[in-house]
Amino acid sequence: MGQAIAFYTLAAFILGFAVLVVSTKDTVHSVLFLVLDFLFVAALYVLLGAPFLAAIQVLVYAGGIVVLYLFVVMLVNLKRPPEAHQDPHRRTKLGFGLAVAVLLELGAIATYGMTRTGSPLVVPGTNGPLPGNTEQVGWLLYTSYLIPFEIASMLLLVAMIGAIVLAKREL
Amino acid sequence: MLLSAALFIIGVIGVMVRRNIIIIFMSIELILNAVNINLVAFSAQLQNNVGQVFAIFVVAVAAAEAAVGLGIILAFYRNKETVNIDEMNLMKW
Amino acid sequence: MPAGVSLRDFYYLLPELVLTGGALLVLIADVLLPRRSGHALAWITLLVLAATLASLGTFSGTHEVAHGLIAVDEFALFFKVVFLVSAAVTVLMSVRYLEIEGASPGEYYFLILCATLGMMILAGGIDLITIFIGLETMAVSFYILVGFIKPNQKSNEAAVKYFLLGAFSLGILLYGMSLLYGLSGTTNLRVMAPVFFGPETRHDPRLILAVMLVVAGVGFKIAAVPFHMWAPDVYEGAPTPVTAFLSVGSKAASFAMILRIFLEGLPAMVHDWQILFEALAIVTMTVGNLAALTQTNLKRMLAYSSIAHAGYILIGLVAGTPRGVSAMLIYLFIYTFMQLGAFTVIVLMRRRDVVGDELKDFSGLHFRHPYAAFAMLLFMLSLGGIPPTAGFMGKFWLFSAAIDAHYYWLAVIGVLNSAVSLYYYIRLVVFMYLKKDATGSEPSTTPALTVALAIAVVATIYIGIYPRVLFEIAEASARTLGVVGITAALP
Numbered sequence: 205m206g207q208a209i210a211f212y213t214l215a216a217f218i219l220g221f222a223v224l225v226v227s228t229k230d231t232v233h234s235v236l237f238l239v240l241d242f243l244f245v246a247a248l249y250v251l252l253g254a255p256f257l258a259a260i261q262v263l264v265y266a267g268g269i270v271v272l273y274l275f276v277v278m279l280v281n282l283k284r285p286p287e288a289h290q291d292p293h294r295r296t297k298l299g300f301g302l303a304v305a306v307l308l309e310l311g312a313i314a315t316y317g318m319t320r321t322g323s324p325l326v327v328p329g330t331n332g333p334l335p336g337n338t339e340q341v342g343w344l345l346y347t348s349y350l351i352p353f354e355i356a357s358m359l360l361l362v363a364m365i366g367a368i369v370l371a372k373r374e375l
Numbered sequence: 376m377l378l379s380a381a382l383f384i385i386g387v388i389g390v391m392v393r394r395n396i397i398i399i400f401m402s403i404e405l406i407l408n409a410v411n412i413n414l415v416a417f418s419a420q421l422q423n424n425v426g427q428v429f430a431i432f433v434v435a436v437a438a439a440e441a442a443v444g445l446g447i448i449l450a451f452y453r454n455k456e457t458v459n460i461d462e463m464n465l466m467k468w
Numbered sequence: 469m470p471a472g473v474s475l476r477d478f479y480y481l482l483p484e485l486v487l488t489g490g491a492l493l494v495l496i497a498d499v500l501l502p503r504r505s506g507h508a509l510a511w512i513t514l515l516v517l518a519a520t521l522a523s524l525g526t527f528s529g530t531h532e533v534a535h536g537l538i539a540v541d542e543f544a545l546f547f548k549v550v551f552l553v554s555a556a557v558t559v560l561m562s563v564r565y566l567e568i569e570g571a572s573p574g575e576y577y578f579l580i581l582c583a584t585l586g587m588m589i590l591a592g593g594i595d596l597i598t599i600f601i602g603l604e605t606m607a608v609s610f611y612i613l614v615g616f617i618k619p620n621q622k623s624n625e626a627a628v629k630y631f632l633l634g635a636f637s638l639g640i641l642l643y644g645m646s647l648l649y650g651l652s653g654t655t656n657l658r659v660m661a662p663v664f665f666g667p668e669t670r671h672d673p674r675l676i677l678a679v680m681l682v683v684a685g686v687g688f689k690i691a692a693v694p695f696h697m698w699a700p701d702v703y704e705g706a707p708t709p710v711t712a713f714l715s716v717g718s719k720a721a722s723f724a725m726i727l728r729i730f731l732e733g734l735p736a737m738v739h740d741w742q743i744l745f746e747a748l749a750i751v752t753m754t755v756g757n758l759a760a761l762t763q764t765n766l767k768r769m770l771a772y773s774s775i776a777h778a779g780y781i782l783i784g785l786v787a788g789t790p791r792g793v794s795a796m797l798i799y800l801f802i803y804t805f806m807q808l809g810a811f812t813v814i815v816l817m818r819r820r821d822v823v824g825d826e827l828k829d830f831s832g833l834h835f836r837h838p839y840a841a842f843a844m845l846l847f848m849l850s851l852g853g854i855p856p857t858a859g860f861m862g863k864f865w866l867f868s869a870a871i872d873a874h875y876y877w878l879a880v881i882g883v884l885n886s887a888v889s890l891y892y893y894i895r896l897v898v899f900m901y902l903k904k905d906a907t908g909s910e911p912s913t914t915p916a917l918t919v920a921l922a923i924a925v926v927a928t929i930y931i932g933i934y935p936r937v938l939f940e941i942a943e944a945s946a947r948t949l950g951v952v953g954i955t956a957a958l959p
Binding site: 348349351352355356358359361362363365366369370 | 477481488491495533537538572575578579582585586589595597598601602604605608609611612615616618
C-alpha cells in the first residue's frame with residue numbers, strides 16, 4: 205500500500221514537471237524543470253527495484269546532459285522570446301485535441317493490459333547467478349551484451365568527434 | 376504503463392507544438408525517459424534484468440544524441456541567430 | 469548459458485573488427501599526416517573498406533554469434549557487401565568535393581566508416597538491443613555528416629531537420645520496442661517470434677500498438693510517405709556525396725532492419741503489419757512520384773524519386789514471400805548503383821562557384837561532356853525502369869513477386885507509377901540532349917570520379933543484361949532469413 209502511494213506521488217510529480225518542461229516560456233526554466241523531472245524518474249527507478257539505473261539516471265541525465273543543455277541555452281542566449289510571433293494557436297488546439305484522443309486510447313489499452321492478470325510469459329528471467337541488482341545488471345552487460353556495449357563505445361566516440369567538429373569555430 | 380504512456384504523449388505534444396528547437400529536443404528526451412520507465416517497469420514485472428540493460432543503452436544513446444544535437448544546434452545558431460523552426464525556410468517544396 | 473564472449477564470437481565478427489580498427493586508423497593517420505593530405509586518407513579509407521570486404525569472404529553458412537545477438541548469415545553478408553561497395557563509391561566521390569568545400573577530410577572519412585559499421589551491425593542484428601545500437605551508430609554519424617559543411621546554411625538547416633526528426637522517430641521506435649520487450653519478456657527476435665503466436669498475446673491491443681509504433685519509427689528511416697517530410701530538405705542540403713550515401717546505405721540498412729524485425733520477430737502479426745505496409749507502399753509511391761514531377765532541383769527530384777523507390781521496395785515486403793524478399797534484395801542492390809551513379813554525375817558538376825544540382829545546370833550537357841551525359845541517361849533510364857538497364861530487371865522482379873502473391877492491384881499501381889516517373893527522368897534527358905544553351909556548368913572529372921562513375925555504369929548495364937548471378941545470390945540470401953519468418957508469412 206505504501207508503495208502504491210509512493211508510486212502515485214512520484215508519477216504525479218513526473219507528469220507535472222513534464223508538462224511544465226513543455227509549456228514554460230523561458231528556456232532556462234524549462235531546463236531546470238527537466239532536471240527535477242529526471243530526478244523524480246530516478247526515484248521511481250529505485251521504487252521499481254533498479255537502483256543502479258537510478259544512479260546512472262542521476263549521473264548521466266541530471267548531471268551530464270542537463271549541464272550540456274544549460275551551456276547551449278546560455279550560448280544561444282535568446283534575445284527575444286521565440287514563441288512571440290504569429291499565432292500557432294490553431295495548431296496548438298489541434299495538437300491538444302489529438303493528444304487527448306490518443307491519451308484516452310492509450311489509457312484504455314493500458315487499463316486493459318492491467319485488468320488481464322499476468323501477461324503470458326514464455327521466456328523466464330535470465331538473471332545472472334549473482335545477488336544484488338547492480339551485480340546482475342553488470343553481469344548481463346559484460347557477458348551477453350558485451351558486443352553492443354563495445355559498439356556503444358564507438359557510438360560515443362562518434363558523438364564526441366561529431367560534437368567537436370560541429371561546435372569548433374574554424375576547422 | 377499509464378505513466379509512461381502519459382509522459383510519452385507529453386513529449387509528443389511538445390515536439391509538435393513548440394517552435395523552439397531546444398525545447399523540442401527536451402521533449403524528445405522526455406520521450407526517451409518514457410521508454411526507460413517502460414523498460415524498467417517491465418523488467419521489474421518480469422523479474423528479468425534485460426530491460427534494465429536495454430535502458431542503460433538508451434541512456435548512453437541519449438547522451439550521444441544530446442552532444443551531437445546540441446552541436447548541430449550551435450552550428451545552426453551561429454549562421455542564423457535563431458532557434459525557431461519557423462525560420463528554417465531556405466528549402467521549400 | 470556460458471558466460472562471456474568467446475574467441476569464436478570475435479572470429480565471426482572479424483569484418484566489424486577490421487572496420488572499427490580501420491576507422492581508428494584513419495583518425496590517427498589524420499593527426500600524423502601533414503595537413504591537406506586528403507588523398508592519402510581517402511586511400512587508407514578505401515583500403516580499410518577493401519580489407520573488410522575481403523574478411524567477409526572467410527566464412528559461409530549461418531551462425532548466431534554472441535548469445536544470439538548478431539546473426540552471421542548470407543542475408544547479412546549480402547547487405548554488408550552493398551554497404552561496403554556504396555561506402556567505397558562514396559569515398560571516391562568525396563575526394564574532390566571535400567577539397568572544394570574546404571572541409572577536413574579526417575573526421576569525414578572516419579564518420580563514413582562508422583556509419584558503415586552501424587549498417588553492418590544493423591544487417592546482422594537479431595536482437596532489439598543490437599539493432600537499436602547499430603541504428604544509432606549509423607544515424608548519429610549521418611547527423612554529423614549532413615551538417616558537415618558548416619559555413620553552408622542549407623547544410624545546417626538540413627542537419628537540424630534530420631536530427632530532430634531522426635531523434636523523434638527513434639523515440640517512437642524505442643517506445644514500440646519497449647512494448648515488444650514487455651509483452652514477450654525477451655529482446656531476441658528469434659525467441660520473441662513464437663511467443664507472439666500464442667492466442668493470448670496475438671490480439672492484445674498493446675501488441676498492435678507496438679507494431680504500429682515500430683512501423684512508424686522505421687517509416688521515418690526509409691522516408692515512407694506520411695513520414696517523408698525530412699527527406700527532400702535533407703537530401704538537398706547535405707553535401708552531395710553524403711546525400712548519395714544516405715539515400716543508398718541508410719535506406720538499405722533500414723530495409724534490412726525492417727526485414728529482420730518483421731519477418732523474424734513478428735511473423736505472428738503478419739496481417740496487421742502487412743496492411744500497414746500496403747497502405748504505406750501505395751501512398752509512398754504515388755506521392756513520391758507526383759511531387760518529383762514539379763522539382764527543378766535535381767537533388768530534390770532524386771529525393772522524391774528515392775521516396776517513390778522505397779514505395780516500390782515495400783511491395784516486396786507486402787508480398788511477404790521468399791520471392792518478394794529476394795526481389796527486395798535485388799532491387800536494393802540495383803538501386804544502389806543507379807542512385808550512386810546519378811549522384812556522382814551531380815558531383816561532377818560541382819565547381820567552386822556552381823553547386824551544379826539545378827536542372828538548368830544540365831542543359832546541353834551532351835555537347836560539353838558526352839560521356840557524363842550518357843552515363844546520366846543510363847541512370848535515368850534505369851531509375852525509370854526501361855530495358856535493357858538493371859532498373860528494369862529489378863522492377864520486373866518486384867512486380868512479378870507481387871502478382872505471385874496475388875497482390876494484382878498493387879502491381880498495377882506500381883507499374884502506373886513507374887510510367888509517371890518516366891516523365892521527370894526523361895525531362896532531364898531532354899535538358900541534356902536537346903537544349904543547346906551554354907548556361908549549364910562545365911563538368912570536370914578526376915580519376916576517382918571516373919572510377920566511381922565507371923563502377924556504377926558497368927554494374928547498371930551488366931545486371932541489366934546478365935541478372936542471373938545476382939538473382940541466385942539474392943535468393944540464397946533471402947532463404948537464410950529466419951526460416952520461421954518466411955514459412956509463417958506464407959499464406
